[in-house]
Amino acid sequence: MTGEPNTRLADLFGLAGWSKGELARLVNRQAAAMGHAQLATDTSRVRRWIDMGEAPRDPVPKVLAALFTERLGRVVTIEDLGFDRHGRTGKRRDVRSAENPDGLPWAPERTAAVLTEFTGMDLMLNRRGLVGAGAALAAGSALSSAMHDWLHTDPAPTVGAPRAGASLHADPAGYDRYEAAPIGSQEIEELERSVEVFRAWDAARGGGLQRKAVVGQLNEVGGMLAYHHPDHLQRRLWGVAANLAVLAGWMSHDVGLEPTAQKYFVIAAHAAREGGDRPRAGEALSRAARQMVHLGKPDDALDLMKLAKSGSGDEMLPRTRAMLHTIEAWAQASLGRGQAMRRTLGEAEELFVSDKGDGPPPSWMQMFDEADLHGMQALAFRTLAEHEPAAAVAAQRHAKQALDLRAGGRQRSKIFDYLSLASACFIADDPEQADRYARLALVSMGETSSHRTWDRLRQMYRLTGQYADYPKIEDLREEIQLVLPAKKTNRSATI
Numbered sequence: 001m002t003g004e005p006n007t008r009l010a011d012l013f014g015l016a017g018w019s020k021g022e023l024a025r026l027v028n029r030q031a032a033a034m035g036h037a038q039l040a041t042d043t044s045r046v047r048r049w050i051d052m053g054e055a056p057r058d059p060v061p062k063v064l065a066a067l068f069t070e071r072l073g074r075v076v077t078i079e080d081l082g083f084d085r086h087g088r089t090g091k092r093r094d095v096r097s098a099e100n101p102d103g104l105p106w107a108p109e110r111t112a113a114v115l116t117e118f119t120g121m122d123l124m125l126n127r128r129g130l131v132g133a134g135a136a137l138a139a140g141s142a143l144s145s146a147m148h149d150w151l152h153t154d155p156a157p158t159v160g161a162p163r164a165g166a167s168l169h170a171d172p173a174g175y176d177r178y179e180a181a182p183i184g185s186q187e188i189e190e191l192e193r194s195v196e197v198f199r200a201w202d203a204a205r206g207g208g209l210q211r212k213a214v215v216g217q218l219n220e221v222g223g224m225l226a227y228h229h230p231d232h233l234q235r236r237l238w239g240v241a242a243n244l245a246v247l248a249g250w251m252s253h254d255v256g257l258e259p260t261a262q263k264y265f266v267i268a269a270h271a272a273r274e275g276g277d278r279p280r281a282g283e284a285l286s287r288a289a290r291q292m293v294h295l296g297k298p299d300d301a302l303d304l305m306k307l308a309k310s311g312s313g314d315e316m317l318p319r320t321r322a323m324l325h326t327i328e329a330w331a332q333a334s335l336g337r338g339q340a341m342r343r344t345l346g347e348a349e350e351l352f353v354s355d356k357g358d359g360p361p362p363s364w365m366q367m368f369d370e371a372d373l374h375g376m377q378a379l380a381f382r383t384l385a386e387h388e389p390a391a392a393v394a395a396q397r398h399a400k401q402a403l404d405l406r407a408g409g410r411q412r413s414k415i416f417d418y419l420s421l422a423s424a425c426f427i428a429d430d431p432e433q434a435d436r437y438a439r440l441a442l443v444s445m446g447e448t449s450s451h452r453t454w455d456r457l458r459q460m461y462r463l464t465g466q467y468a469d470y471p472k473i474e475d476l477r478e479e480i481q482l483v484l485p486a487k488k489t490n491r492s493a494t495i
Contacts, residue, residue, distance in 0.1 A: 293330050
């Protein structure tokens with residue numbers, strides 16, 4: 001007991017709208033349902049948790065996390081409630097603060113536990129048809145400050161690390177539905193192939209339809225990581241976890257679950273580093289940066305990109321560096337920094353062509369090809385055109401090149417290209433061509449589950465206003481209004 005109020009628990013308690021007596025009754029009922037019938041909590045104990053900072057014993061933190069998750073419609077972890085995990089006190093420096101509420105970076109032995117708990121809560125929400133609401137995105141500067149030193153160093157061997165075949169004895173909250181057991185190279189190969197299937201599906205149809213399957217697979221992998229395999233297998237398993245976490249984050253972002261997406265990107269960075277793959281950790285953080293630009297937070301994106309680029313190590317391939325440069329350029333364009341954006345895109349082109357392809361790229365880079373390079377350049381110039389209308393010409397050129405190069409199965413990317421092209425045409429005072437490309441985007445949008453395409457369509461719709469008197473554009477505006485769903489007010493939760 002600290003004697004000080006647990007402000008994090010108090011804030012969530014206020015959002016939930018329970019009385020202290022009601023929460024005590026719910027804890028007892030939920031605990032009994034989870035096999036802890038002996039638990040007896042009362043109003044005075046709840047008051048001590050909130051007002052005096054008393055830390056309840058296991059399994060109460062897990063019970064509270066489940067209750068608040070269901071009540072608030074978003075994942076609430078034990079850390080979110082202001083509690084340390086049982087048995088971890090004193091093993092590492094407490095780095096939590098108001099700016100760094102998750103205590104980043106996590107200790108190595110906690111990554112699998114956090115991964116499994118978070119995915120388990122996410123699946124519970126998914127089953128009940130709830131959406132992420134009321135959570136807040138951490139600022140890019142806060143994530144960068146918390147993770148900088150950690151990402152720039154290699155994982156240190158754990159003193160007294162368990163031998164191969166021993167369980168990690170991670171937090172039981174994360175593993176109550178999965179008993180840790182050894183797996184071999186064949187099972188890991190199957191998991192790696194499943195990642196490719198999920199990745200291809202996401203590129204073709206968007207994140208909504210397969211998100212639950214990816215989260216469920218990641219939850220299973222978290223359980224597997226509780227068993228300490230030989231180092232070469234454990235590293236591969238961490239790689240699978242990183243790839244699945246990035247996909248879960250990207251799919252969550254694609255359907256508007258923004259705080260959930262950010263958490264998965266951070267989990268992915270931790271998993272990649274545990275597997276010794278610093279470039280993958282940097283790429284995971286670059287996804288969080290893209291998310292920030294999409295949500296209108298380019299300064300936060302630049303903070304994250306600085307960390308992603310510097311922490312990725314010397315082994316990062318030129319093509320991967322080119323991709324990171326295109327994201328940085330998009331953030332610069334959002335701020336109207338045309339000169340910086342053009343310089344960064346020039347560096348991206350040089351890096352891309354300098355990659356001789358001497359060896360196969362990592363699986364997670366295979367989606368970034370020449371078409372994607374032009375697609376990101378089109379997006380950057382189209383974004384800059386809001387500040388410098390002359391940039392719309394370059395945006396049109398790159399968007400057309402991207403469309404010419406797009407391979408099959410990349411439907412969502414084609415929609416983005418069409419919308420970039422249509423928006424650039426509107427800015428360039430060419431409503432006839434803009435109407436054509438906007439309709440090509442509309443034809444395809446019903447075939448995907450991507451909310452991000454709707455967001456880009458809304459951006460383009462705003463540009464149609466000055467041409468509302470044109471008969472074709474008037475019809476286009478009516479069609480867009482019929483297609484677009486009502487915009488939810490909780491999607492872009494902020495600090």
